[in-house]
Amino acid sequence: MNRNEAITALVNYALEKELIEQEEKVWAVNRILEVMQADSFSWEESAKGKEAGLTEILDTLIDDAYERGVLEENSVVYRDLFDTKLMGSLTPRPVQVMKKFQQLQEESSQRATDWYYQLGHELYPKGQSCERYPLEDWDRIW
Numbered sequence: 001m002n003r004n005e006a007i008t009a010l011v012n013y014a015l016e017k018e019l020i021e022q023e024e025k026v027w028a029v030n031r032i033l034e035v036m037q038a039d040s041f042s043w044e045e046s047a048k049g050k051e052a053g054l055t056e057i058l059d060t061l062i063d064d065a066y067e068r069g070v071l072e073e074n075s076v077v078y079r080d081l082f083d084t085k086l087m088g089s090l091t092p093r094p095v096q097v098m099k100k101f102q103q104l105q106e107e108s109s110q111r112a113t114d115w116y117y118q119l120g121h122e123l124y125p126k127g128q129s130c131e132r133y134p135l136e137d138w139d140r141i142w
Contacts (some may be wrong), residue, residue, distance in 0.1 A: 001052060004044040006060040007032050009052055012045075014090045017122045031089035035082075036061060037070045058083045087123045 001009070011028050014020045020028050029041055052060075062079050065071040071082050092100075097119070104112035 001046065001048040001056070001060050002044070003036070003038065003061065003064045004042050005046045005048060006052075006057050006064070007036075007041060008044050008046075009050070009057045010054075010061070010086070010090075012050075013054055013057065019090045019092065019122065028090060032061075032086065035085050035089050036065055037068075058086060061086060091123055 007029060010032060011020075011025055014028055015022065015025070033039065033041055062071060062082050065082060066074045071078055097116075101112050101116055104115050
């Protein structure tokens, strides 16, 4: 999978997970290009991109960034920071998250909490912090 296919796949992932709206596709591509320090893009749907999981998509983009000198070191720490920056470019603004949480909380506190927990897993697929503290352990932690 090349960079364009990976960017296309990442935007499609964000649409599928409702991180962005259809009208925000161009904005999302521009945010990803900014993080990638790339100035060109063409929408390329591919079978590889459609079948790829989020980790594979992010690894493709991180490898590309390293090969082009955007990522100064190819270590676990630098890769994790870079994939966080990529996913951060698709993260809803705090006010959007708060409004959605409050809306769901009016229906059910459990539904709001489950949605917020799921959002974390969709934004940070390797889920380091989420795996460290599974939902069933939250009452013990807090």
